[in-house]
Structure formats: C-alpha cells, structure tokens
Amino acid sequence: MQDILQEIVAHKRIELQQQKAIIPPATLYANVEQLLADNPQPRRSMRESLAASASGIIAEFKRKSPSKGWIKEEGKPDVIPASYSENGASAVSILTDEKYFGGILRYIRIARPTVSCPILRKDFIVDEYQLYQAKMVGADAVLLIAADLTQEECSTLAKKAHELGLETLLEVHSEPELEYVRENIDMVGVNNRNLGTFHTDVANSYRLASLLPKDYVLVSESGISNPQTVRELREAGFRGFLIGETFMKTPDPGKALADFIAQVTQ
Numbered sequence: 001m002q003d004i005l006q007e008i009v010a011h012k013r014i015e016l017q018q019q020k021a022i023i024p025p026a027t028l029y030a031n032v033e034q035l036l037a038d039n040p041q042p043r044r045s046m047r048e049s050l051a052a053s054a055s056g057i058i059a060e061f062k063r064k065s066p067s068k069g070w071i072k073e074e075g076k077p078d079v080i081p082a083s084y085s086e087n088g089a090s091a092v093s094i095l096t097d098e099k100y101f102g103g104i105l106r107y108i109r110i111a112r113p114t115v116s117c118p119i120l121r122k123d124f125i126v127d128e129y130q131l132y133q134a135k136m137v138g139a140d141a142v143l144l145i146a147a148d149l150t151q152e153e154c155s156t157l158a159k160k161a162h163e164l165g166l167e168t169l170l171e172v173h174s175e176p177e178l179e180y181v182r183e184n185i186d187m188v189g190v191n192n193r194n195l196g197t198f199h200t201d202v203a204n205s206y207r208l209a210s211l212l213p214k215d216y217v218l219v220s221e222s223g224i225s226n227p228q229t230v231r232e233l234r235e236a237g238f239r240g241f242l243i244g245e246t247f248m249k250t251p252d253p254g255k256a257l258a259d260f261i262a263q264v265t266q
Contacts, residue, residue: 004066005147005148008066008097008100008124009124009126009148011099011100012097012123012124012126013126013127015098015099016126016127016129016130019129019133020129025129025132028129028132028133028136029132031136032132032135032136032164035135035136036135036164036165041138041165043140043165044117044118044119044140045118045140045167046058046090046091046118046120046140046141046167046169046186046187047141047167047186047187047217049090049091049117049118050090050091050187050217050219050239050240051217051239053090053239054264054265055088055090055230055241055261055264055265056090056219056230056234056238056239056240056241057088057089057090057230057241057243057257057260057261057264058089058090058091058092058093058120058219058240058241058242058243059081059084059089059091059092059093059243059244059247059253059257060092060093060094060095060122060242060243060244060247060248061075061077061080061081061084061092061093061094061095061103061107061111061244061248062093062095062101062102062103062244062245062248063075063095063101063102063103063248064100064101064102064103065100065101065245066100066101068245070102071244071245071248071249072248072249072253073102075248075253077094077106077107077108077110077111078110078111078114080248080253080254081094081107081111081114081115081119082111082114082115082254083252083253083254083255083257084115084247084253084254084257085114085115085116085117086254087254087255087257087258087261088257088258088261089117089257090117090240091117091118091119091120091140091141091240092111092115092117092118092119092120093119093120093122093143093242093244094107094108094111094119094120094121094122094139095107095122095123095244096108096121096122096123097122097123097124103122103123105121105133105137106137108121108134108137108138108139109137109138112137112138118140118141118167119138119139119140119141120139120140120141120142120143120169121133121134121137121139121141121142121143122143123142123143124145124148125142125143125144125145125148125157126148126149126153128156128157128160130142131157131160131161131164131166132164134166135164135165135166139166140166140167141166141167141168141169141186141187142161142166142167142168142169143169143171143189144157144158144161144168144169144170144171144185145171145191146170146171146172146173146177146180147171147173147177149180151179151180151182154170154180154182155182155183155184158170158182158183158184158185159183159184161184162184167186167187168184168185168186168187169186169187169188169189169219170185170187170188170189171189171190171191171221172188172189172190172191172208173190173191173193173204174208175208175211178208178211178212181212181213181216185216186216186217187216187217187218187219187240188212188213188216188217188218188219189218189219189220189221189240189242190204190205190208190209190212190218190219190220190221190238191204191221191222192204192205192220192221192222192223192224193221193222193223200222200223201223202220202223202224202229202233205220205233205236205238206233206236209236209237209238212237214237217239217240218237218238218239218240219238219239219240219241219242220233220238220240220241220242221241221242222242224241224242224243224246225243225245225246227260227263227264230264231264243260246260247260
C-alpha cells in the first residue's frame with residue numbers, strides 16, 4: 001500500500017507551484033505585510049482558548065477524507081463553522097486541502113466574519129507561502145505536521161508563523177517526533193490516526209501522554225466520538241480535542257457539538 005501521506009505531500013508541492021504562478025510569493029508577502037500594517041487584528045489565541053475551556057473541543061469543518069470519501073459534500077463554510085462557534089467550540093478547524101479533503105483556502109475567509117473563536121488552518125504545510133496565505137484569509141493558527149517536515153523545516157516554519165502572528169499546533173504520532181517540540185511551538189497534538197495508513201487508535205494519545213512536555217497545551221486528534229473519552233483524556237493532561245467526522249456526519253453539526261459538550265461538562 002502506498003503511503004497516503006507521501007502522495008498528499010507530493011501533490012501539495014505541485015499545487016503550490018501552480019498557486020505561486022498565479023500569485024507570486026513577493027506579491028502575497030507584500031500584501032500580507034500591508035495588511036498587518038493597515039489592519040492590526042485583535043489576537044485570538046487558540047492556546048489560551050483551549051487552556052481556559054471546560055471542554056476544549058476544536059470542531060472541524062471537514063467535508064471529505066481520503067479514507068471515507070465525502071462526509072458532507074453539501075457542507076457550507078458560511079453555515080457550519082458559525083454554528084460551531086455559536087454552540088461552544090473552543091476553536092474551529094477548517095480543512096483547506098481540496099483534492100483529498102474537499103476544502104479550499106477561501107473557506108476560512110468566508111467563515112471568519114461569522115466565527116468568534118480562533119480558527120486553525122488545517123492543511124499539509126510545507127512552505128512559508130502557506131503561512132502567508134493563512135494570515136491573509138484570517139486564520140489564527142496553523143497545523144505543522146512532524147511527519148511532513150524535517151526538524152529544521154519545522155523550526156523555520158514555526159518561527160515564521162510567530163513573526164506573522166500565527167500560533168502553531170505541532171502534530172506528532174510517535175516518540176521520535178517528540179524531538180520536533182522546540183521554540184515557537186504553542187500546542188502539541190497527538191494524532192491518533194497514522195497518516196501513512198489512516199488506521200486510527202485513540203490509545204496513541206494515552207501512550208504518548210506521559211512523554212509529552214507539561215508546559216504545552218496538549219491536543220488529542222482524530223478518532224474521538226465519545227464524551228467519556230474526552231473526560232478521560234483531560235485526566236491524562238490533554239486540553240484540546242480535535243473532532244470532525246463525529247459532528248460532520250450528522251444532519252446538524254452545530255447541534256451535535258452542543259450535545260457533545262453538554263455530556264463532556266455534565
């Protein structure tokens with residue numbers, strides 16, 4: 001079986017070449033610098049939001065996945081993220097990969113005026129160009145996946161993200177990837193899904209819990225569908241819980257989120 005992550009990242013690099021041909025890096029960077037100068041935005045800290053929350057739910061706008069196909073093809077970026085925000089999400093994650101996850105970068109721009117909590121750009125970030133894109137459309141934080149990057153690449157991207165006023169969520173899946181936890185990382189996420197095979201096991205969060213640094217906000221990602229699991233993971237030290245399919249596969253994702261939070265905090 002071909003490693004799905006390798007396939008996705010290879011395609012991402014092709015996409016980036018196409019995007020840079022349309023909007024050259026120098027143009028994008030200048031536009032972002034002008035945006036920062038003209039419109040200093042109030043800081044929406046995902047780290048602080050998760051740390052202060054009784055539930056810590058990061059509700060994800062995820063229309064499709066490589067393993068499941070379409071989850072909610074009709075899902076609208078001007079409806080579901082707003083509903084998440086209104087129903088108690090500590091943060092909203094918006095997938096911006098088109099081919100494999102049915103998202104586009106513009107979804108963040110569409111959702112931003114309707115969402116009061118922090119927005120995470122969820123994508124396979126391998127180039128600083130994508131950080132400038134995230135800032136341009138109104139994201140507050142970006143995902144950096146250790147399996148996509150060398151340690152040096154990850155450190156360089158994390159530093160640039162901070163320079164742009166973006167927080168960083170570093171995603172790890174195994175013990176060796178804990179070495180990626182360095183300066184300019186704000187949150188550390190354990191992905192319970194192996195990105196090479198897409199096998200999911202929440203036990204991965206428990207396995208790595210004792211090895212994770214205690215001075216970071218810890219996030220458990222993928223495969224969470226039971227409020228009791230969230231309560232148990234909180235006891236293990238986690239403060240953020242990235243959940244997408246559990247909500248997106250229902251008729252009303254916002255209501256599903258509200259019901260889930262009520263069970264977590266009861």
